[in-house]
Amino acid sequence: MKKLSARRRHPLAAFVVLLLALAATGWLYATLAPAEEAQADTSAQSLAIEEGKKLYDLGCASCHGTGGQGSSDGPSLVGVGAAAVDFQVGTGRMPLQQPGPQAEKKPNIYSQAEIDQLAAYVASLGPGPAVPDESAYDPSEGDAARGGVLFRSNCSQCHNFTGQGGALTHGKEAPNLRDVDPRYIYEAMATGPSNMPSFPQATLGDQEKRDIIAWLESVNTSEAPSPGGFALGGIGPVSEGLFAWTIGIGFLIAAAVWIGARTAKAKKS
Template identity: 80%
Template sequence: MKKLTARRRHPLAAFVVLLLALAATGGLYTALAPADEAQAGSNSAQSLAIEEGKKLYDLGCSSCHGDGGQGGSDGPSLVGVGAASVDFQVGTGRMPLQQPGPQAEEKPTSYTQAEIDQLAAYIASLGPGPSVPEESAYDPADGDAAHGGELFRTNCSQCHNFTGEGGALTAGKEAPNLHDVDPRYMYEVMMTGSGSMPSFPALSDQDRRDIIAWLEEVNTSESASPGGFTLGGYGPVGEGLFAWTFGVVFLVGCAVWIGARSAKARKS
């Protein structure tokens, strides 16, 4: 006890206590402050992106979709469509529309990816909706192509045909060719829909990834058609019509040739 009392009365005791207090304070600040600062920085960056996105929206989108994304006579409401819809529509050049028509056509985009992200941030702030997926969500390497083929034939082939070649729809619309489409956009459009294509909420994240893996598999240049010439891959109706038309012409030709030979034989 006497030794402890003596140490407390030592001239350097107050200095040592001060050092220990400063070290403890610094340790707590290092452990706790950076997270708060990072959160504050993230919120600030998000607010700036929303602000810049609103400027882009007011300049390029509000004439059709109205102030605040509420919609208008020339465009639907964007409240609740989410960032994923903006990333798909603007990233593929479908929006802004070049001119009114049956459907929005794909074309070179008018915005940089940074500007698209800002627009997406602003639209996402108007109401909850699907967010832009992480790269791992649509990586075809993690998909099951066989299962994806079953899902594609059940849900997608009626419009895009069996191998994603695309096809005509009613009222001047068409289902686009899915060759060389960025997997991110395929994933997003299955989440949000586009034009005549509905969204597919019943599909899980893995289901979407499987469909992308199927399309990657059948559309690679190394994938040979086991049936030979694909005739464009338009499916059994188109291929059957081709076979029927040329088959009938061939049979008629054979009948004419046989008849001519028989008539010549009778004359001789």
């Protein structure tokens, strides 16, 4: 007992115990860790990046340059993230059909698997917004009333009050958001395509994005009420009132001219 007590008081005893604890921890990790699953995930990701690079070199490098560094014909893709690729390619905006003020939506030419591979490659060039999980843009989890307030504060200046779109400067436009997949609305907010500003998590979090998507879903359904009568594209009460006033005054002037002409003709006869 005296010998054991003396060993415990030895200056190196604590160091030896620490080494034994670290060795035991390492052994347990090596034994219990899902090494095969981790290796499989890494291999799958590497394969996706490799296939995505082939697709990129074939369909994108002519404008965006080797390695996504950009050129005079296209911006750099370093740091735009997988979400930007999923949005631009998934909506057919890329590859660009022809030069113009902005990329127009059209049927896409890639399968979703190929889009995922392209996104994996571009994501490997630099950190950026990732493709969101379905729960991040599920409108059933959003508050439409709160989303309406957020939309009017941040989006209606370009997209109008109910997301019907509108003209911008230099031949550009804010697209109509009716029947747009919630996933692409989320990705557009996260990445800021064309003239649109981006709304990162620090500006609009997932719940706020869900609220906006829920608002758009509620006002762009066929059952959505229009308490003011004819919606006129949802451009807002001031514009709609001005439209009604202008048409009404124009009709009254036309009626007055017609009545005056008829009266003058009757007097002559």
